[in-house]
Amino acid sequence: MNHPIDLRSDTVTRPTAAMRRAMAKAEVGDDMFGDDPTVARLEARVCALTGMEAAVFVPSGTMANQLAIRAQTKPGDEIICHPESHIVHYETGAPAALSGVTTRFADGPRGTFAPDAVRALVRPDDQHFAATSLVCMENTHNRGRGKVWPTDQLHAVIDAAHSLDLRAHVDGARLWNASVASGVAVREILGNADSVSVCFSKGLGAPVGSALASDAATIKHARRFRKMFGGAMRQAGVLAAAALYALDHHVERLADDHANARLLAERLAEVPGFAVNPDQVETNLVYFAVVPALGTAAEVCGRLEAEGVLVLPEGEQTIRAVTHLDVTGEAIKRAAESVVRLLGR
Numbered sequence: 204m205n206h207p208i209d210l211r212s213d214t215v216t217r218p219t220a221a222m223r224r225a226m227a228k229a230e231v232g233d234d235m236f237g238d239d240p241t242v243a244r245l246e247a248r249v250c251a252l253t254g255m256e257a258a259v260f261v262p263s264g265t266m267a268n269q270l271a272i273r274a275q276t277k278p279g280d281e282i283i284c285h286p287e288s289h290i291v292h293y294e295t296g297a298p299a300a301l302s303g304v305t306t307r308f309a310d311g312p313r314g315t316f317a318p319d320a321v322r323a324l325v326r327p328d329d330q331h332f333a334a335t336s337l338v339c340m341e342n343t344h345n346r347g348r349g350k351v352w353p354t355d356q357l358h359a360v361i362d363a364a365h366s367l368d369l370r371a372h373v374d375g376a377r378l379w380n381a382s383v384a385s386g387v388a389v390r391e392i393l394g395n396a397d398s399v400s401v402c403f404s405k406g407l408g409a410p411v412g413s414a415l416a417s418d419a420a421t422i423k424h425a426r427r428f429r430k431m432f433g434g435a436m437r438q439a440g441v442l443a444a445a446a447l448y449a450l451d452h453h454v455e456r457l458a459d460d461h462a463n464a465r466l467l468a469e470r471l472a473e474v475p476g477f478a479v480n481p482d483q484v485e486t487n488l489v490y491f492a493v494v495p496a497l498g499t500a501a502e503v504c505g506r507l508e509a510e511g512v513l514v515l516p517e518g519e520q521t522i523r524a525v526t527h528l529d530v531t532g533e534a535i536k537r538a539a540e541s542v543v544r545l546l547g548r
């Protein structure tokens with residue numbers, strides 16, 4: 204297999220030559236002494252984009268989410284999340300392990316939920332109960348097949364949280380995709396949210412890096428936990444330079460990834476035994492179900508790998524394909540042809 208078309212995740216992108224040049228030129232210093240000017244520039248940029256007061260650069264989206272939880276809850280508290288959220292599904296039980304909190308599930312279509320779900324789940328102020336302290340939303344929603352939260356609904360959940368004295372966090376690993384797909388600026392999407400995590404290493408194509416943004420007191424608190432969790436870095440300006448380059452050059456082009464995802468879904472919809480609705484492809488994630496007669500998702504992924512197309516099983520019969528910076532429209536067409544050739548008979 205010479206050049207596999209890698210659709211496993213938008214995390215697989217490699218830094219471009221221009222991004223590497225920006226990294227090589229970065230001014231750096233020891234960030235633990237507050238000496239790295241490029242990290243400072245990135246954090247200021249994140250504040251401007253999100254409308255938040257302060258931000259902290261961290262190695263991963265997982266760390267950004269976990270700092271948000273640790274800094275806005277106390278051990279023994281309860282948080283409200285969608286059952287399919289990344290925080291619940293893919294962060295190795297970290298809310299319990301790192302923050303000592305329990306989780307209640309607000310369910311709803313494709314990773315979204317209604318303000319009423321929050322009202323129904325919040326615990327009364329009574330000595331028997333865990334104190335509910337934080338609501339987490341994810342936009343776009345990964346396991347919700349790249350769903351963009353309707354902005355009004357997101358704001359209504361934030362308002363409901365605030366009226367109940369809860370904080371509201373947005374996992375915005377792919378908030379850039381939500382913004383490009385909806386045409387709504389990131390800060391407008393966030394409205395009155397209390398904190399947001401954003402990633403530079405997904406669709407934006409940076410090799411490493413995420414940020415948590417919030418009010419100054421929360422970020423000050425989060426910096427302590429960043430150190431405690433082992434995520435405080437030194438000459439991190441080389442990484443921040445990649446993130447700044449990505450913000451300057453790789454945001455608008457996410458529209459290409461969204462168009463390619465749709466193209467892929469339209470082609471896959473023609474394969475008998477594949478269930479995918481192209482109209483539901485809002486951003487860069489394509490989830491499709493395969494009928495058992497074609498094999499399990501893992502078996503189908505194995506056969507596709509032999510054809511040079513890498514995708515991920517996301518359940519017994521479900522497969523995820525993700526479009527990104529390193530796959531062109533041409534490559535997507537070739538990937539779709541391989542699938543049709545292999546399975547479309």
Ligand code: TLP
Nearest residue numbers: 212214263264265266289293345374376
């Ligand atoms: N998601 C990864 C995997 O962990 C599943 C992927 O390939 O999609 N929030 C959301 C919504 C995410 O999708 C991810 C990564 C994260 C947080 C965590 O980011 P990292 O991988 O930087 O810890």
